[in-house]
Amino acid sequence: MERTAQLNRKTAETDISIELILDGSGKHEIETGFKFMDHMLVLLTRHSGIDLMVKASGDLTHHIIEDIGIVLGECFAKALGDKKGINRYGSALIPMDESIARCVIDFCGRKALILDLKLNECDIEDVAVEDVRHFYNSFAENAKMNLHLHVLYGDDQHHKVEAAFKALARAIKEAIKIVSDEIPSTKGVL
Numbered sequence: 001m002e003r004t005a006q007l008n009r010k011t012a013e014t015d016i017s018i019e020l021i022l023d024g025s026g027k028h029e030i031e032t033g034f035k036f037m038d039h040m041l042v043l044l045t046r047h048s049g050i051d052l053m054v055k056a057s058g059d060l061t062h063h064i065i066e067d068i069g070i071v072l073g074e075c076f077a078k079a080l081g082d083k084k085g086i087n088r089y090g091s092a093l094i095p096m097d098e099s100i101a102r103c104v105i106d107f108c109g110r111k112a113l114i115l116d117l118k119l120n121e122c123d124i125e126d127v128a129v130e131d132v133r134h135f136y137n138s139f140a141e142n143a144k145m146n147l148h149l150h151v152l153y154g155d156d157q158h159h160k161v162e163a164a165f166k167a168l169a170r171a172i173k174e175a176i177k178i179v180s181d182e183i184p185s186t187k188g189v190l
């Protein structure tokens, strides 16, 4: 079965189209309108091995980035389907020069977000710090996953977020891997 999803979400505020192929090869076509977000989503794609197409437009930065998180999360939930055979858990510890990020995830069907990126309250390139945090919140909620994402230490804002996205990517790569032919839960559903 192909593990893919294609969703379009159009509201009075934003218009988001995302196409996701879980068993991909890192192919990407990302146009969010924000260079830093494009950079982060390209990293997410390359380091998780998915294929991802994102086209986003809208009124305000906050709305657009939040809604990308929502639709991307929905795409993961949809593409994972009944989650038969998946590894379910994933974790990664990834450096980016002087920064280190740790990500631990569970595609368990419930949202939990524990997030500490150790960011200063200033913009990173063309994106505000709160929008980055908001993205992770929307993504975890709609992917229905536990997401524990911590920057352990670092100095550069760009590096800290880059390490966080790469760690998330590697954790996703591990969690979505097909490792059996059973649903990995004692309840029989995820």
Ligand SMILES: [Mn+2]
Pocket (backbone or CB within 6 Å): 039, 158, 162
């Ligand atoms: Mn960079």
